[in-house]
Amino acid sequence: MSELWQLSATEIAMRIANGEISAVEVAEAHNARIEALEPEINAFITPTPDIARAQAKAIDERRATGAPLPPLAGVPLALKDVICVDGVRTTAGSRILDAYVPPYSGTVVHMLADAGTLLVGKANMDEFAMGSSTENSAYGVTKNPWDLARVPGGSSGGSAAAVAAGMAPIGIGTDTGGSIRQPASLCGVVGMKPTYGRVSRYGLIAFASSLDQIGPFARNVRDTALLLNAIAGHDPKDSTSIPDPVPQYLDGLDAGIDGLRIGIVKESLSEGTQPGVAGRFKDAIETLTSLGGEVEEVSLPSFAHALSAYYLIAPAECSSNLARYDGVRYGMRADAPTVSEMNARTRAQGFGDEVKRRVMLGTYALSAGYYDAYYGKAQKVRTLVIRDFDEAYQKFDILVSPTSPTTAFKIGEKADDPLAMYLNDLFTIPSNLAGAPAISIPCGLAEDGLPVGLQIMGPLLSESLLLRAAFAYESARGPAERPPL
């Protein structure tokens, strides 16, 4: 029998419901796993073993009364430290919020508790979700469980690494330009960015409001579907939340993809893509074809410009979103003789380099006389990206690409080269600009022995379809490889 930390969310919930194991046992097994691996991995900014234990105890007591259990009862969960939990330190990976304890919980936090999950910790991340490696965290880099000398990707690197390393079977991340899918790819787990507005952003510390979206991590597609069901839904506290009813994502999960029209995004097959990544992607296409998928190449010309547009829109919004960190109300405060100097010093000392870089970029892009040339133009490109997708979905049901052009890179390798770092998000950004859903699933190991991710993209609210395609592919290929830990 496998160790408890090796079990999937589905298995854990089932065994607890059956009375084979207790939720407290599950919590302790994962707490112990975290304690053992944290010195090497650093997946968490704040582990919360006591919360997990207390929640587990409540689940066990509830089971003892014979009351029905929620779908994820007793399943440990890693929550990216960008989502507010009432009374629990929430840093967004930043020094400026080092001592910040929110007075309220985000909507997903309530939903996850209602679903029965156990919060094992607040996961590490790039500061304010800005980065692709977790190297921008004020709390140290997270190591990739496949190779401790490498990054786990980012910005949700802590959640991805925790799920890959068996510290929790499921995790929550946020994806603004690829921040769930890219670390999922680099850590060999499943990660999904739902449709913008499908999951409430209330309580999510904003990076770029029009792009940010909360989504699930898991080690298999079924768990991903379960977790998505736990967090999706309309929230009156988020004006951009979608009112459409949420389908049961497990329904029809195994319906297969026979006859599904699959477009390969031509622009993702560039020379910059690592040969091993291109190889596994090719293998994946063959598998999809063998499953009855009708595969064809499709060109999305605006894909090439999406990155530039993203690096104007996201910084512009972040320059405004991060203005509130001024030392007046909460978080860090630097000493200074006047208010404006206090604001400036607090921000100078509290923010890291990448955050400062993007705040300055965004401030510039929104300035009088530059707005039309930068922010205005970027919004037009965004419209073009949406149009390209719309056209493609006239002919195709889903689109596929590698999730990331490379496998996990070495810590420090790209840290001093922002542009090289930004290229990590080349294939993931278009879905954020379009507000459309996309999933990354493991598709084997590259020549360097590191995991590669397959990205499946679909039109708005096509989560069921994406999960079905991913499930068919996963079932055909067999369980994903696990890191040597």
Next chain:
Amino acid sequence: MNYEAVIGLECHVELNTESKMFCGCPTTFGGEPNTRTCPVCLGEPGSLPVPNRRAVESTMMIGLALGCRVAPHSLFHRKNYFYPDMPKNYQISQYDLPLCIGGRLDVEVAGTKTTVGITRVHLEEDTGKSLHIGTTGRISEAKYSLVDYNRAGIPLVEVVSEPDIRSAAEAQRYVAELRSILEALGVSDVRMEEGSMRCDANISMREPGGEFGTKVEIKNLNSIRSVGRALTFEIERQRKALEAGQALLQETRHFDESSGVTKTLRSKEEAFDYRYFPEPDLLPISATADWVSALESSLPELPQARRARLAAEHGLSVEQAHAVGASVASTGYFEGTVAAGANGRDAAVWMAGELGRALNNAGVGIQDARVSPAQLADLIRLVGAETVNLNTAKRVFQMAFESGDDPGVIIGREGMAQVSDEGALATAIAAVVASNATEVERFRAGEEKVFGFLVGQVMRETKGKANPALVNDLLRKVLTTGGA
């Protein structure tokens, strides 16, 4: 050189919705600092705004009352600048797609009517309040500062006029008329002293009909009187500078209430770049035709129409219609008095005279008047019936206002009913004639003006209660016939 002032006003109006613009916190005035706050209006990380539908509708109603077009699609924008009393360091406001555009407001000064164009009416959130703790209350000398966010997030409507105003008096009339419209709509408390309405003025001078001059903005005028004082001062300042051949600076000035002087706050070079961009946390507002027409048909009677109706229905002069129709409460008082049987013109005279005086003295509004419309009508009736004379009635009114007692009761209790009994009056007249022999002689010798003095003596003798017309007749009869 003859210069003409060119003035445009931006008036900020706090709406009287129950909850704030983007959260559920109460909007009631006062309260311990920072008790009417939540994660949203404190700008806690991760919190999100949800627009208040009532506030959007109130703004649309203001626009409709001002003859604006409600835009089918409008947007909230973020206005970015750092200020400690602004929780997010941006204000959710509107920019190039406001809720309402292109209206008008007619104002009348000394019989001359002017139409002031309304550029736009838009919706935004208010900020908190900084308290500078130190000897002077000024930030530069403060030991430390505190911020109260109770007002942060209160819905604030901005009404922007075209530069169509030409004098301080017109500006005051414009603000008074706008205030009256807002009051009629019931969308704001319009209490300027509590800051629920405040204005900024843009002013420049030019040769009549010529090019616009250099524009100066005067911030935070928080009473109609301040609008008048500040503009009168500023027009003079600019005129003198121009006449002396000095160039004016484009700048923002502050009006100092105590000295009545405007002072430089910041120059154009120091102006903020607000980096407006569409608020990504909110959806565009779509004002459907059905929604707009439902609001339009719910508009109450507006002040201009109300005044015209009052004048026509009750034969009031323009001034009287303005006075009694000044507010919803005043109109209600007037109409209540008329409904209780008083003649409209009498009611208007009493309201402008005795009621106005009593309210002024007591420092209260008409809604707190301690003489009811029915009581006033009763008093007017008693004067008409010659039960009391007019001067006594005025005294009764003030006594009733002070004590809260019924005027009829006061008349009875104090024995203030008019004396029309000829026997009683003859006795009083005889006494006056007897004790004023010299004056009686002078009158009889043809000195007519002494008559008034003698009437006064009789009124005094009767403690003011005598029917003055009767006294006149009887006294003249006695003096000319030599009787009594």
